[in-house]
Amino acid sequence: MHRRLGHPSKDVLWQAQKHTEGFPPSIEFPKEDPICPGCTEGKMHNKAFLPSTLRATEPFELIHSDVKLFPIDSYHKYRYYILYYDDFTSNAWTVNLHNKSAAITATCQFLAMAKNQYGKQVKKWMSDAGGEYKSEAFDKMLKDEGIQILQSLPHTPQENGGAEQFNRTIMDKAEAMRHEVWLPESWWEFAVEHAVHLYNRTPVRRLKWCTPYEMLNGKAPSIKHLRIFGCGAYVFVPKDVRQNTLSRKSELMVYLRVAPGGHGVRFM
Template sequence: MLDSGASLHFTNDMDDYIEYAPLSEDIVVHTANGVAFVKGSGTVLLNCPLPSGGHTTVRIAPVYFMPDLSIRLLSMGEFLQKGMRVSGNAEKVSILQKSGKPFLVFHPRTPNDTVYCVESLHARDAMSIFLTVCNLDYQTMHRRLGHPSKDVLRHAREHTADFPTIEFPKEEPLCCGCAEGKMPLRSFPPSVRRASRPFELIHSDLKSFPVDSYHKYKYAIMFLDDHTLYAWAVCLRSKDAALTATKHFLANVENQFKTKVQKWMSDGGGEYKSKAFDALLKDKGIEILQSVPHQPQQNGRAERLMRTLSDKAEAMRFDACLPQSWWEFAIEHAVHVYNRTPLRRLKWRTPYEVLNGEAPSIKHLRVFGCGAYVHLPPAVRTNKLSPKSELMVYIGVAPGGHGFRFMRSPNNIIFTSAHALFDEKMFPKCPTNQRRRTSRIDDPEDENPSDHEPTVPSGSDDDDEPRHPPHQPL
């Protein structure tokens, strides 16, 4: 309820908070009904309906917790102190930001009532619908899809399901992640011929990384289907594990797609030349094709894919200021996104569509490395007064595609949940003075776009091969 007499914002419901801190001692407040006690304060997100349909989310802080209060109160004076304006009539009262944009709109509780309230879901309900806390724009979709070019994004609008309505800029915007993570290299000659059916020819390549990953992985092995350009990747702790990863991949093809691989192309590296590896392929009747050592052009598709995925992963990691050891999460997410990205070689269809026969939905994609307020189940909370959610870092889709994976601070523990409120323009790992974008939540104190650091050029995204959420790491 909007209250012109309240000096502060108050709520009586702990479920409203996304961040909360108890006071060292209660504050005594005198109300019309006597004395009440303020227990703490924090940040509240209100998910409010728009007149045109849909919802918008606003952040309000500080909001004080008074459990004995009979109704939530929003202080008109607090809004005015923040430089906002009030405009209204008998039908509605609007709180306007400095720019004139409505921040909150209050309506009479009942016809002819003089009490004005705002309709809202609190944070717990908002998280149950995977709410994103701002309107989607071009830059957000560029980040969601792993930093592709504008041309690729245009085709994604036509060849994926649930692509949102966004405005495309006339010129390619600058993107820090692209500038820091993508390195232009001499391209390989394109392969004109393609396999005539899925799994007729599989390309494979292995890449080493200079830093051990979060799970102590040192390598990533990639499998690419020549016909669909669909790809898979698995993180490995040693080169010897490539044999086990290949066994699992071949078994997955036979079980899931009811077919067998006919030909196998690799670069002839040591991990592919062992007697055990040869025996595995020959026992399954797979023809072995190997390029000449140190001539990567002969295995060009695998090399291009590995380069493209590495560029995407690094662009996402740099953009979100994530540590080098998180490369495994970036690689896995790059695969998932790339399999859902239109490719020129497929006449702008996605590898997912060519393999599965239907366009992929991308409504579940979020910006890698962004912040998310993740719902904490009762068993995880410290006590009943603990916040119902916690700010974590989004690190990709959960295995099997059910829910999301997050990194929980301060101990860097992986947390899986299907209930989260995403702020895709806020990156918790970036230093405060280097954040590359503003919060996507409407915030009355954050309206000046000139305060935000610009982004850098998005490199051209050649339509190399993609891949899917990796198999379980070995």
């Protein structure tokens, strides 16, 4: 389960057994943490960020946002992701971007999702003043939506603690999973997507060990569908895709994540 849930700590695993559906009840945890190659190679151990002094009292009241730049293009030629982190629920969303200018379109779609799916209007927006994507056009878009813009001081991203802490957590999780199964660096987009999916379904200490998913949706998440990132699986090949009647009916592929919307599974 440590690998299946994206390499969390033993405390988090113990809480996940109580706060999620589908966690095997018979699992016993070792007294000492065994050495995990994925954690050893993929996790960072930087100085902890101070918690943000701002705290929301309802979902979507305060969104922390940041853009993460990667040193290489991903499999689908993405170079960035933009983060949306809800302060009240700790639920997070990321959208992969080909360039920084795509952040405006992605954010408009995020705001529309908050309104249409949850009936919520974002009220405050916290970001790094020296961030990757800040522009007059972006600020105007937020102001036109009636959103109050809050910014951390330049070179002090710790003030935007929610986004900074999430970025560190999600990259620790994504890199631990990717390194363990020896996937190429360009597959970071798949590791990040799956890491976010796992994060939202993992208990958080600040939420008194509730999951972000339950805080947002009002019910405990099911983890029955989860598999180890990067594991092999034989995938059925539909008849209309096969070349002829002698073609293989299944192919060995790599498990990446549950497809967006929860319908189906993504393989490569």
